[in-house]
Amino acid sequence: TEILLEDLPGVGPATAEKLREAGFNTIEAVAVASPAELGATAEIGEATAAKIINAARQAADIGGFETGDMVFERRQHIGKIKTSCTEFDEMMGGGIESQSITEIYGEFGSGKTQVAHQLAVNVQLDQEQGGLGGSVIIIDTENTFRPDRIQQMVEGKANELGIELDYEEFLKNIHVARAFNSNHQILLVDSAMDLANELKDSDKPVRLLIVDSLTAHFRAEYIGRGTLADRQQKLNKHLHGLQRFANLNNAAVLVTNQVMSKPDAFFGDPTKPIGGHILGHTATFRLYIRKSKGDKRIVKLIDSPNLPEGEAVLAVTRDGIVD
Ligand code: ADP
Ligand code: MG
Incomplete structure (x- = not known):
């Protein structure tokens, strides 16, 4: 079954709505966002945004591309x-x-x-x-x-x-x-x-x-x-x-x-x-x-x-x- 934005930890209906309005319609879109970008869009703190992104990365099947620790690695x-x-x-x-x-x-x-x-x-x-x-x-x-x-x-x-x-x-x-x-x-x-x-x-x-x-x-x-x-x-x-x-x-x-x-x-x-x-x-x-x-x-x-x-x-x- 398809995973919805609301299934991500920290994403309630209001946040999901804001994300969709800004074009983050899917888990994949959230998974490749930056914490700053997502934080500003959904009016949430960057730390919360980072958690949501990490969860999205794990939930999304994006070719097994990235997990949170890989993001850290990547930024090095x-x-x-x-x-x-x-x-x-x-x-x-x-x-x-x-x-x-x-x-x-x-x-x-x-x-x-x-x-x-x-x-x-x-x-x-x-x-x-x-x-x-x-x-x-x-x-x-x-x-x-x-x-x-x-x-x-x-x-x-x-x-x-x-x-x-x-x-x-x-x-x-x-x-x-x-x-x-x-x-x-x-x-x-x-x-x-x-x-x-x-x-x-x-x-x-x-x-x-x-x-x-x-x-x-x-x-x-x-x-x-x-x-x-x-x-x-x-x-x-x-x-x-x-x-x-x-x-x-x-x-x-x-x-x-x-x-x-x-x-x-x-x-x-x-x-x-x-x-x-x-x-x-x-x-x-x-x-x-x-x-x-x-x-x-x-x-x-x-x-x-x-x-x-x-x-x-x-x-x-x-x-x-x-x-
Ligand atoms: P835009 O901001 O519109 O992209 P450009 O980057 O095309 O502007 O800048 C064009 C300007 O760059 C020209 O007006 C000229 O001052 C300079 N320029 C372009 N080619 C040369 C060149 N071969 N030698 C020296 N200056 C150049
Ligand atoms: Mg130009």
Whole structure:
């Protein structure tokens, strides 16, 4: 017989209802949530949330994947991808973390896609060089992935490190899929999971998943529809899929989010990211990037579970992101 949310210890009817409203319809969905995420959603403490998650993991048949002690084990292996900017890395406590979703939001042309390209290069480097020795999957919703940009960045990195790097090898470890609409985008996370499983025991396991842009399709499709609830619900589900990907693959997830300079300044902060509080709850790290003088960009850490807010200055050059 099917196990219901209410069968989990600590989950009464009210909590179950809140969980369902937030898209946690099944034991499996709860099993792959983070305690912080579940705690915020169901308005319960993180310790209680952790207990519920552990129970769900044991109850759920998710391929015998994880139990509580395995979660603990897994978190010992969190890795960091360096950004190529010292200040940026320091602000992030070493780099972009695996098993987390990092959101970078900013205006058009602020450098979000540049950061994404740089991380697609850096993740492939060895650990001593600031990478995770892994490959990368890019869900490209705006058709802005550029192989020649990767080539420039690989050449820049080779110069910086004083080693030889073959950009064609780097391109081979970047798996790009175009997403044609929001439904397709969500489905591509499943395909990404399949690909990551295939590469799991290879010499380049997937250690980074990029969704650039996370929100463009959602925004375009839901424009003028009055109800944002549907969009939020779908985005929320999408983000849970991404968090699951991050956890199961010890991968970093980077999502970009465009804000308009003055979308509806009447209704508050013009630099408010699309997705509002739903993204706020789900992305572990939130970064705001904006243009500064010349090729300089300022990246601000807005939200993090364990790091202070901060700012870093980087430059976007032919060689990629630099100090
Ligand atoms: P978005 O935030 O919209 O994704 P991008 O990451 O595409 O913005 O940033 C585009 C900007 O990056 C360009 O306006 C330019 O300043 C910089 N840029 C792109 N390619 C290069 C390059 N080859 N050399 C130097 N700067 C570049
Ligand atoms: Mg872009």
